[in-house]
Amino acid sequence: MKAAIITIGDEILNGQIVDTNSSWIASQLTALHISIFQVVSIADTPQAIRQGLDQARSGADIILVTGGLGPTKDDVTKSTIASYFQSDIVRDQQVLEHVNTLFSKLGFENMPDINKQQADVLTKATVLFNDVGTAPGMAIEDGGKYYIFLPGVPFEMKYLMENRVLPILANYAKNGFIYNAYLLTVGIGESHLAKSIVDIEERLPSYIKLAYLPRLGSVLLRLTAHGDNEQEIEQLTNNFATEIERRVGADVVARVNDSFEQVIVEQFAAANCSLSTAESCTGGAISNSLTAIAGASTMFYGGAVVYSNAAKIDVLSVDERTLQQFGAVSEQTAVEMATGAQKLYKSDYAVATTGIAGPTGGTKNKPVGMVCIAVAGCREIVVKTLYFKNDRAVNIERTRMAGLTMLWRLFQTEQLR
The missing domain is CATH 3.40.980.10 (MoaB/Mog-like domain)
Structure with a gap:
């Protein structure tokens, strides 16, 4: 049909x-x-x-x-x-x-x-x-x-x-069976992902198709099988999904047809962990994407959008000397923003972003597209500097996804300890 x-x-x-x-x-x-x-x-x-x-x-x-x-x-x-x-x-x-x-x-x-x-x-x-x-x-x-x-x-x-x-x-769809298995990946590009599983994809039977559904920062893999034997189709498709998951490793977030944000909200809530955000260049994009998910109130405590240096100091207690010595766009400032949000909202985790989204505002040492992201966890803090291009909307979205990916990786590491 x-x-x-x-x-x-x-x-x-x-x-x-x-x-x-x-x-x-x-x-x-x-x-x-x-x-x-x-x-x-x-x-x-x-x-x-x-x-x-x-x-x-x-x-x-x-x-x-x-x-x-x-x-x-x-x-x-x-x-x-x-x-x-x-x-x-x-x-x-x-x-x-x-x-x-x-x-x-x-x-x-x-x-x-x-x-x-x-x-x-x-x-x-x-x-x-x-x-x-x-x-x-x-x-x-x-x-x-x-x-x-x-x-x-x-x-x-x-x-x-x-x-x-x-x-x-429902009365028309009586013949045949279609089964879908999904793997949500983050932090790995579509081409690298395809290269890492090329041999698995080549071994798929003709009635199982693999589709790559990419977006900035993530790729959803969908295995679609057609057949008459429901139990056999499900088992074989899931076996291939398991093989792909083992091959790709930590880049697989979950085997669901959900957004990355949905997975984060559900996993934080299940672990009884809380989160806050401190955003400059992303302007609240991280907190907005999380609070758009039903159930986010169980894990998201609050977020601060601090564009100016004064707001970083007044709201998040960023040290003025840090801003003077390293600048607003620096790993040092990002770390203090994250720990400041963590203390302000009394959350287990906090993610902070600061950068130059563009298309103007860059310098020779700090060009447009430079962003610093920090994540404060229960036991450690991770921080990273990334360099994107000069498209403002794309830079904001890439920074948002990079921040969520860093948050996810630290969360997974600490939860497994």
């Missing part, structure tokens, strides 16, 4: 918004053991929609489409698919009453006539009622294929997928 995912919208094609719908839908289908034939983004034009549907049906059994179901003139999906499936359009009274109610709850006495069009549905379609929005979804069976049309607004799409679509698709 294969699926195709189509997202409709000029705003996606011109870069105004990022298509997150496709990746989320794909993850839900994979959980149902439905493999993905293709993922495409197309313009909101009749020709593009027709071509997209033709291409999708050539290789997929299930075609999911998001976007283009709004009430404005630039949303032509509904009229196009009515023509494509040779179906009339009718106004669904239940949907119309729902749309009217939503407008009343928002304080509008009269709903614009244009919004009444959102209650228009294809006569050939099964209406997927949208409790949380104005545009209903539609499901159509045609030529042995199953088509699902959903609004592009992410929270509406997710509601309809979880409450209307996935229960239906």
Whole structure:
């Protein structure tokens, strides 16, 4: 059973918004053991929609489409698919009453006539009622294929997928089995990682594929297996994952499909350890990435963003003489920032960053991209100076990930003692 995912919208094609719908839908289908034939983004034009549907049906059994179901003139999906499936359009009274109610709850006495069009549905379609929005979804069976049309607004799409679509698709996904095993790595580049496990990858059978999913500072490895024997597929895939983990060693953080931040929060909480941050050049990026994780309150005590020397002195008790002798961007200052945060927040661990993010502010001795990171632990302190390039956003992100990686390594070392 294969699926195709189509997202409709000029705003996606011109870069105004990022298509997150496709990746989320794909993850839900994979959980149902439905493999993905293709993922495409197309313009909101009749020709593009027709071509997209033709291409999708050539290789997929299930075609999911998001976007283009709004009430404005630039949303032509509904009229196009009515023509494509040779179906009339009718106004669904239940949907119309729902749309009217939503407008009343928002304080509008009269709903614009244009919004009444959102209650228009294809006569050939099964209406997927949208409790949380104005545009209903539609499901159509045609030529042995199953088509699902959903609004592009992410929270509406997710509601309809979880409450209307996935229960239906569960009945379609009966043949074959798909199993995924994951390894999250940090501190090793994609090319070095690939080189270290090249012989293992060459021994993978044809029904097990290895994918490298990189981001700055980390690489997620995904082993995907297809087969009929669920137990056999799981065991063999996990055996290969174990072999890779042994080969890569300490660079493997966990065998999960989670973010590095999620793993840190969970492991600190499980060990009953606390953390604080002291950030200059990263401007709170480290603390923000951790507190975005549910459950961070069990392990994160607080963070200080100290851009100026005065703030470093007043908030974190950095010695003024240290700043005068070594400068704000120095390992000595980074260490005092980390120990200052550790004392201020009474945390077990603290990570500190100071540097020149750019694109200006560098000198011959301290160029743009130079950063100093310190981590204070329960028993020792580690500090490192790194040199990045002159892209501010990239420098901040690299520093954030480097700080978390140093924190993780020290945490692991101390927990194993």
